[in-house]
Amino acid sequence: MYTHFFSLKQPPFAIAPDPRYLFMSERHREALAHLLFGVGSGGGFVLLTGEIGAGKTTVCRCFLEQIPENCELAYIFNPRLSVAELLQSVCEEFHIPLPAGDSVKGYVDAINRHLLASHAQGRNNVLIIDEAQNLSADVLEQLRLLTNLETSERKLLQVILIGQPELRTMLARPELEQLAQRVIARYHLGSLTEEETGSYIAHRLAVAGAAGMPFPPSTTKLVYRLTQGVPRRINLLCDRALLGAYVENTHEVNRAILRRSAAEVFGDAQPSARPVRRWAMLAGGVMACAAISAAAWQLMPREAAPVVAKASPAPIKRAPVAAVPVQVQGHAGAETALRELGALWGQQLPAGDPCEAAARLELRCHQGKGGLYELRLLDRPAVLTLRDGAKSSYAVLAALDDANASFVLDGKRQTVSVASLAARFDGSFTTLWQAPRGFRNYVPAGESGADVDWIGQHLARLDGTQAPQLGTPFDAGMRERLRAFQSAQGLDADGLAGPRTWMRLNQLAGVAEPRLLAANKKN
Known part of the structure; x- marks a missing residue:
């Protein structure tokens, strides 16, 4: 009912997981990068967890829009199933003809035939299970067994588990250790920061076509405190606050409106009884019918409100949405950036393929895709792939902390915010690591050296x-x-x-290597 009053095309704070409203905080970018990385990593399990309302399903919907064309997708959103029911659901989602009878073996054989046929056609199969914390241990074990089918290069079924934090606890049980060891990527989606909360509100209003900013910057701290930065709670609070502002005939949400709204939707505020009663009656009236709500509002004992003209209110300065204060600069070619990365290792890589030149110096290139989360785990400088529309550039990330990222460009340092970096970083990177003498990519059983x-x-x-x-x-x-x-x-x-194991052994052994994280540069 308030959309016309605030010149909105649609309600900006609906709780439906609409990918158009996905606010890509650093954590959401990393969560999406983990899902995309998992699809191309050769099979196994990918784990995405988060608190209730953190945006897991919305990230998943965004992921579904970017899934490669050669992937066949099955999506199960009601996992309270027995083993047989799960297998039947997998068959239905992959459009596999159901075998006669309802035996577990019949379902498994049908699924395996489908996986082999899809692999022969160059197609990958991805099974997504939402609300996976509701899966039983027996069903999880059956999922692990389904991933046993593999070639020498990859498993034929990729399983993505999305659930609440207790899913991590479930996978830590001894009886599920075999499954936990097959998780190739995991990410926990946390809440927004206070600053991100303000940007999130502005972002959703902008997508909905708002001409002004009904939530002044002075209200951000209170919104954050009332919602703990959880996106769904922010949506519930802001939706009710806009309704309250409409009822009050004001184009700006104030702190009093926020507190009364929180009392209605969360029950965690304690305003006086009279305003709560009035708001409850008004909210019901407005949502039922605008005319009834207006009449109900007039019947309530209160001071006369000033008449607001029909014309649009004076424009209110809107908070910037996803502002990028400093543009990340990069090289046009990856080879130039790799040579600059080599300089951080004290090596001048000659002309030609930089990775081949590095190998002659007992350095190895490692290419990955996992976002800032993966880079923090590796804790080493890297060449990042940056996107600007259809154009790509390459920059050497030399240092990283919670707020800022430091790059090297032509021997000079530039520092940008992590938010500015996340706006252009597509998750792909190349880093270097120091190989031991006699290193081999694969050591067969029984070999020495x-x-x-x-x-x-x-x-x-x-x-x-x-x-x-x-x-x-x-x-x-x-x-x-x-x-x-x-x-x-x-x-x-x-x-x-593999490379990740060697890197971690080097770090723990104290091998002298450039570090990425600021906390380690003092060591």
Whole structure:
């Protein structure tokens, strides 16, 4: 009822997960990057958790709009199912003809045939389960078994679990350890900050076509305090506050209106009884019928309100939406940026392929896609891919903290806000890491060498055991120790020494490498 009063095209604070209203805070960007990264990572499980109302489903809807064309998608939003019911739902979502009878084996065989046929056609299969905290342990185990079907390069089924924080607790149970070890990417979506809360409100109003800013900056702190920065709570509060402002015949929401609105939608404020009664009656009247609400409002005992002219109110200065105070600068080509990254390692990479040149200097390139979250885990400078419409550029990220990012461009430093970076960073990056002497991309079981000696000595140093003798082969015992290390470090516990494992071993061993996070630069 208030949309015309505030010159809005539609209600800006509806709680439906409309991707048009998705406010891409740093955390939302990273959550979306994790989902996109998981789809192209070769199968397994991707985990997205968050508090109630944090925006998980909205991020998922945005992800669905960007999913690659070669992906077949199944979406289950009511996971309170038995094992047989889940398998039946998977068959229905993937349009797999249901087998005769309702046996678990029949469903599994049908799904496996479909996965193999899709793989032969070059297609990937992605299963998304929302509200996954409602899954039983038996159903989760069956999902793990479905992902057993794989080729030498990838698993044939990608499972994305979206749920509330208790989902993380469930996966920490001993009986689900095998599934937890198959989670290749996980992200917890937190609440907005106070600053982001103000930007979130302005963003949604702008999308809805607001000509002014009904929520002055002075109200942001109170909105944040009443909602704890949870997007759904912000929507509920601001929607009711706009209704209250409409009832009060004012084009600006004040603190009193916010408190009364919070009392109605949350019950966590204690205004006087009379205003609450009046607001409850008015809210019901307005939502039922504008004429009835107007009559009800006139019947309420109060002082006469000044008459507001029909003309539009004086324009109110709107808070900037997703303002980018400093534009991130970058190189036109990735090779130039990689050579600048090499300089941070004290190496001048010659002409030609920078990664091949780095390999001759016992450095290795590692390409990833995971956003700022992944970069913080790796804790090393990297070349980032920046987007400006259809154009791409490449910048060397040299330092990062909670608020700012520092770049190197032609040997000079520039600092921008993390929000400015997130507006252009597409999640793709290339970094360097120092390889040990004799490094091999893959060490077969039973092999020995300088790289195997390095692994054995550093694992022994970390777990306090006796270092193996030089020349000890990469046997089952060493692989199990490596798996235990990977699991403890939140890595994919595959027992293979991949780039992420080497990087983490280097960090814990104190190998002298450039660091990204400001807290580590003092060490």
